[in-house]
Amino acid sequence: MAKFKEKLRGFLRGENASSLALTIVVIAVAVILNVLIYLLDVNYGLYLYAPENDGYTVSDSASEAFSAAAARGDKVTILFCRPEDEVKTHTTGSYVYDTAKQLAAKYPDLITLDYANIITGRRADGSEIDLSEFRGQIDRNSVIFLSGGRSKAVTDFTTTAGYSDFYVLDSSGSAVAYKGEETMTAMTLWVLTDDHPKAYLTTGHGQQLDREFFSMLTNAGYETETLDLRKSEVPADAGLVLICTPISDFEAAVEGSSIRSEIARLTDYLERGGNLYVSLDPYGKRLPTLEAFLARYGIEVSRGEDRSANILRDSRNAVTTDGYTFVTDVSGDSETGRQIRELLGKYDTGSPVIGSAASLLCTEDASPLLVTSPSGETYASGERTGSAGVYTAAAISSVAGTGESLGKTGHLFAVCSASFSNADALTAAGYANKDLLYAVFDRLYGSMTPPYGTAVLSVDSSTLENLTMGAARTYTAILMLIPLALAIVGAVLTLRRKNR
Amino acid sequence: MLAIYKREMRSYFTGVIGYVFLVIFLAVGGAVFAYTTLFSMSADTTAYFTFMLIFSAIVLPLLTMKSFSEERKLKTEQLLLTSPVSIPGMVIGKFLAAYTVFAGALIVNSLSFLFLYRYAAVRTGVLIGNIVALLLVGGVFIAIGLFISSLTENQLSAAIGTIAVILVLLGVGLLGNLLPASFFLRYILNALSIFTRFQTFANGYFDLASLIYYLSVAAIFVYLTVRVYDRRRYN
Numbered sequence: 001m002a003k004f005k006e007k008l009r010g011f012l013r014g015e016n017a018s019s020l021a022l023t024i025v026v027i028a029v030a031v032i033l034n035v036l037i038y039l040l041d042v043n044y045g046l047y048l049y050a051p052e053n054d055g056y057t058v059s060d061s062a063s064e065a066f067s068a069a070a071a072r073g074d075k076v077t078i079l080f081c082r083p084e085d086e087v088k089t090h091t092t093g094s095y096v097y098d099t100a101k102q103l104a105a106k107y108p109d110l111i112t113l114d115y116a117n118i119i120t121g122r123r124a125d126g127s128e129i130d131l132s133e134f135r136g137q138i139d140r141n142s143v144i145f146l147s148g149g150r151s152k153a154v155t156d157f158t159t160t161a162g163y164s165d166f167y168v169l170d171s172s173g174s175a176v177a178y179k180g181e182e183t184m185t186a187m188t189l190w191v192l193t194d195d196h197p198k199a200y201l202t203t204g205h206g207q208q209l210d211r212e213f214f215s216m217l218t219n220a221g222y223e224t225e226t227l228d229l230r231k232s233e234v235p236a237d238a239g240l241v242l243i244c245t246p247i248s249d250f251e252a253a254v255e256g257s258s259i260r261s262e263i264a265r266l267t268d269y270l271e272r273g274g275n276l277y278v279s280l281d282p283y284g285k286r287l288p289t290l291e292a293f294l295a296r297y298g299i300e301v302s303r304g305e306d307r308s309a310n311i312l313r314d315s316r317n318a319v320t321t322d323g324y325t326f327v328t329d330v331s332g333d334s335e336t337g338r339q340i341r342e343l344l345g346k347y348d349t350g351s352p353v354i355g356s357a358a359s360l361l362c363t364e365d366a367s368p369l370l371v372t373s374p375s376g377e378t379y380a381s382g383e384r385t386g387s388a389g390v391y392t393a394a395a396i397s398s399v400a401g402t403g404e405s406l407g408k409t410g411h412l413f414a415v416c417s418a419s420f421s422n423a424d425a426l427t428a429a430g431y432a433n434k435d436l437l438y439a440v441f442d443r444l445y446g447s448m449t450p451p452y453g454t455a456v457l458s459v460d461s462s463t464l465e466n467l468t469m470g471a472a473r474t475y476t477a478i479l480m481l482i483p484l485a486l487a488i489v490g491a492v493l494t495l496r497r498k499n500r
Numbered sequence: 501m502l503a504i505y506k507r508e509m510r511s512y513f514t515g516v517i518g519y520v521f522l523v524i525f526l527a528v529g530g531a532v533f534a535y536t537t538l539f540s541m542s543a544d545t546t547a548y549f550t551f552m553l554i555f556s557a558i559v560l561p562l563l564t565m566k567s568f569s570e571e572r573k574l575k576t577e578q579l580l581l582t583s584p585v586s587i588p589g590m591v592i593g594k595f596l597a598a599y600t601v602f603a604g605a606l607i608v609n610s611l612s613f614l615f616l617y618r619y620a621a622v623r624t625g626v627l628i629g630n631i632v633a634l635l636l637v638g639g640v641f642i643a644i645g646l647f648i649s650s651l652t653e654n655q656l657s658a659a660i661g662t663i664a665v666i667l668v669l670l671g672v673g674l675l676g677n678l679l680p681a682s683f684f685l686r687y688i689l690n691a692l693s694i695f696t697r698f699q700t701f702a703n704g705y706f707d708l709a710s711l712i713y714y715l716s717v718a719a720i721f722v723y724l725t726v727r728v729y730d731r732r733r734y735n
Contacts, residue, residue, distance in 0.1 A: 019727065026723055030716040034709070038691060041709035048706040321539055430619070462544040464537070464619040472538040475615045479530030482608060483523045490519030497514065 056095060056178055058102045061347060061453035062185040069192050070110040076188050077112050078104070079144040084115045084124065092163045092175065095457075096143060099166075099180040103188075111188065118142075147191040154187055168212060168427040168456060177427055177456040185451035186219035193221075197239025197447055200227035206247035212423035213244070216434055220441045221448030229262040234269035240445050241269060242277045245418050249287040263293050270297070273401045273408030275445040281418040282309040282358035297397040298365030299414045301358050304380035309358035309416065312391055316375040318469040325355035325419075326372065327468055328393050330436070334367035336396055340439045347453030349432040350466050353425060357417035359391045366397035369413070370436075393417070396444065411444040427456050430465025504585060504593030505600075508567070512601055521562050522605050528555060529609040543620035545613070546702055549630040552609075553698055556602075556638055557670060561662035563598045564645025565655045568725075572653035577732075587729045591646065595722055598642045603635055626704040633701030636714035637694055641666055643721035650728045669694045669717075 040046055069076075078100050080087045087093045104111045115124040118140060123129050131138045136153035138144070141162035144153045154165045166183045167175040190196070199222035201209055217224050222240060230251065234241055253264040270276055278294065280287065280301065291301055302310040314326035328351060330341040344351075352370055359378050362368055370393040378386030394415040401408035419425055425433045438450035512518030529552060536547040571577040580590060610631055616622050641662075648661040673693025679686040690696045694717075697710040 019731070023724070023727055027720060030720055034691075034713055034716055037709045037712045041707065046708035047700070319541065458621075462542050462620060464541045464543055464616065467538065467541060467619045469539075472534065475538055475612075476530070476534040479534060479612050480527065483527035483530065486519060486526065487523045490513075490516065490523065493513075494516055494519075 056099060056180065056457045058099060058106060058181050059454060061181075062188075062451060063106075065185075065189060065449045066107045066110050069189075070107060074110060074192055075112070075147060076110055076191060077114050077146040078184070078188075079114045079116060079146060081116055081118045081138060081140050081142040081144065083117050087115065090162065092167065093141070095178050096163050096166045096180050096184075099184055100143075103181075103184060143187075145187040145191045147188075150191045150194065152187050152190050154183060165215065168423060170423070177429075177458045179427065179454070179456045182219060182451045182454035182456075183215075185454055186221075189449060189451065190221065193448060195448075196221055196223045197445075198222065198235070198237050199224045199240040199242060200234065200238050201225070202227050202229055202241060202243050202246075204228045204230050205243075205250065207244045209242075209244050210422050210426070212426045213421045216421075216426060216437065217242075220438055220450040222441075229265050233260070233265050234274065238269065238274060239447065240275045240277060240441070241266070243290070244277075244279050244421070245281045245284070246287065246290065247281070247284055249285075249289045250293070252289040252292075263289060266293065267296075270399050270410040270412060271402045272405035273410050275411045276413070277440075278412065278414045279418070279421060280358070280414075280416045282311060282356065282416045283418070294412070294414055297399055297412050298363040299395045299397055299412065300361040300363070301416050302361050302378065302386075302391075304383075304385045306381060308380045310378035310380050310385050312354075312357050312359050312372055312376060312393055313379055314372040314376045316468065316470040317373045319353060319467065320355070321469060323469065325353065327351045327353050327431070327466065328370040329373065331368045331371045331392075334369075334396070336398075336443060337367060337369055339443050340369070340436065343439045343443070343452070344432050344435055347435060349435045349453050350430045352420075352433045352436045353428070353431040353466075354393050354415075354417050355419045355425075357393045357415065357420065359386065360393065360395045360414065360416060362392055362395050362397075365399075366395045366412075368392035368394075369396045369440075370394035370415075394420070396440070413440055413444070428463070428465060429456050429458060501585065501589035501593040501596075504590050505597050508594050508597030509600065512563070512597065517562065517566065518601060521559060521601060524559055524562075525555075525602075525605040526609055528559075529605075530612060533609070533612045537616060543616045543622050545616075545627060545630060549634060549698075549702055552606075552634060553637060553695070554670070556634065556641055557666040558663060560598075560602060560638065560641040561645050561648075561659040561666075563601060564642055564649050564662060565659040566649070567594045567598065567646055568650040568729075569653050569655045569658045573655075581729070581733045587733060588726050591722055591725045591729065595642060595646055598646070599639060602638045602642065606631065606634060606638065623704065626702070629701040629704050629706060632706070633698050633710075636701075636711065636718075637698060639718040640669075640694065640714055640721070643718040643725075644669075647721045647725045647728070650725045666694075671695075 037046065080097065082090070082093065087097045100113055104113050116122065116129045118129070118131060118138065121129055134144050134151045134153050137155050138153055139155055142153050142155040143163070144151055164175070166178065166180040168177040168179055170176045199217050201207070201224060203226050214224065227234065227241065250263050251261040253261045253267070266276065280290070282301070286307065294300065304310055311324065313323040315323040317326040317328070319325050319327060330344060330351070331337045332341055354370065372391045372393065374390055375388050376391040377384060377388055378391060394413070397412040399410035399412060401410065420433065421437065425431065427434070435452055438452055441447040442450055532551050533548050536551070537543060537545060568577070571580060613622070613627055644665050645658070645662040648665065649658040652658050652661070670693065672689045673696035676686045676689030676693065679689070697713055700707040700710050
């Protein structure tokens with residue numbers, strides 16, 4: 001035994017030629033082990049997958065409105081047009097189903113769920129269903145909200161995936177985020193009332209309306225229609241008129257002419273207590289008539305000597321490295337600003353973000369609503385035109401009613417940025433653009449209670465929301481402090497050792 | 501083994517190598533983290549970890565180049581070989597000391613991920629997978645560095661040799677990808693590639709095959725270093 005042990009020890013120490021054999025054996029064992037594990041891995045998947053956070057949990061945003069509705073004895077049924085088994089396993093419908101389930105569990109006195117097979121024409125309990133009693137077109141991907149004889153169908157005709165109104169889509173129609181709670185909350189609130197103000201989207205000047213902005217208006221409680229001011233007056237039932245980034249100018253009022261111009265129609269509407277939303281493109285063609293109309297109500301687009309718009313830059317609050325897209329502050333200078341700030345604070349939805357925006361100048365009739373930090377600057381044609389200071393990125397103006405509308409107040413909201421209300425800005429998690437607009441509609445224009453504070457679940461959750469360049473620089477400085485401290489300690493200790 | 505480990509740890513910080521490594525690793529790691537995530541507005545750390553993988557291949561030889569080469573050059577190798585420490589104990593002690601410095605630097609650098617949690621829904625599993633993968637790859641690089649260092653008394657040769665071997669192991673996957681999909685060699689080269697294996701962890705998979713691969717490659721190089729010193733002790 002002792003002899004064997006000695007031989008083995010010698011073999012392991014490589015005291016003879018067999019040490020090479022031992023090395024070969026060790027490597028061979030390692031290779032065989034790896035091949036075996038690799039084959040097992042291929043056939044049986046020997047891995048653990050770290051799952052992503054892909055669930056959605058409903059927030060408490062709607063609790064106030066829903067609790068009030070439940071206290072009034074209101075009931076809402078959310079009816080899926082597929083059998084429950086189908087919708088819960090549907091690729092996009094399963095998220096909608098899950099959110100509806102959570103809402104029904106959270107507000108059992110208000111919300112109940114129901115399922116129907118519209119191919120057989122029967123509900124889950126076997127009773128027949130008459131689709132003609134519901135407003136709007138219905139298909140298998142429809143979700144119908146029902147309350148006291150009122151109904152609202154959310155039907156997808158945009159994509160083949162289905163349930164697209166519960167998702168944020170990109171320009172190619174692919175879902176980039178899930179916003180089911182917002183749609184569901186808005187539609188639940190919608191069927192609780194018959195009173196829906198009308199929003200008119202002006203046409204005829206190349207106005208552009210983002211799909212997400214349109215959907216937001218519906219969620220805010222508006223029924224939306226288009227309006228060509230060259231052909232007709234603003235209807236009496238208009239709760240809101242929108243002019244979204246026109247590319248050609250409006251017709252000015254011509255003195256003595258019997259034909260009423262677009263500006264005259266807008267002026268009349270505003271001065272009889274109407275509500276106007278205007279967004280301009282700072283890089284687009286100049287629109288002197290429309291700008292002059294805004295200036296009459298105290299809101300002016302700031303321009304440099306060559307008449308190009310002064311574009312805002314805020315390096316401290318920037319979310320892009322060039323500084324032209326930045327987080328804004330809601331100004332508390334006016335009562336409206338204070339109310340909106342309070343609302344945004346209540347739902348904790350962050351701050352609005354704005355990109356490539358022209359600076360606005362407010363005279364005494366108007367107040368700033370969104371402002372830069374004190375480190376804001378303005379640039380025109382690449383040259384700095386305004387030194388560090390607080391600049392206005394969006395403004396509001398209250399217009400006193402005249403004539404028969406004496407005592408009424410019209411409202412004008414203006415922003416000079418093409419991207420302020422686009423899909424990216426409205427659906428980015430962590431920014432409050434959508435809630436800010438909801439608050440504007442709610443407080444100024446008196447729409448129904450909008451679905452504040454609901455979050456979106458991004459398909460790509462990797463974007464850092466609400467991180468400003470100032471914060472990024474601070475974090476980088478903190479990261480650099482550690483090696484700097486180590487370098488100093490190392491240098492001091494090495495020098496002391498040398499001197500000794 | 502513990503005595504060797506303590507001695508090595510002390511030597512890193514009585515000289516400048518330990519400080520130089522930590523300062524370079526933390527400063528470059530921090531700057532790359534800031535550039536690939538904070539200033540790119542992205543919580544996606546793939547670019548950061550890919551860079552750190554390549555960067556580790558270049559800086560880890562700093563830690564290992566002197567491990568055995570210096571002992572030979574200063575003639576302290578005889579003391580080690582005649583000391584009452586087993587050869588495996590000596591090699592593992594040196595391996596663990598270098599590994600401690602590397603793992604410490606990586607863990608301190610990883611604290612920077614905490615910033616991301618404030619601004620995005622970070623996929624913690626994927627993040628941990630990447631850190632574990634880099635720790636495993638670091639073990640492989642250190643084992644290779646120790647082996648090459650045991651073959652020469654020139655520290656520069658040890659560092660360059662280590663980088664060359666590591667780059668070969670990193671690059672065989674790329675070479676494999678140039679071959680037609682029907683070639684069996686392509687699969688072998690991919691299986692041998694440190695980089696290809698790293699990708700599975702980077703995507704959030706804790707892959708047992710890759711784990712065994714990294715551990716066995718590190719073990720083989722540690723074993724080879726033991727063989728080199730065993731032979732030298734008895735010669």
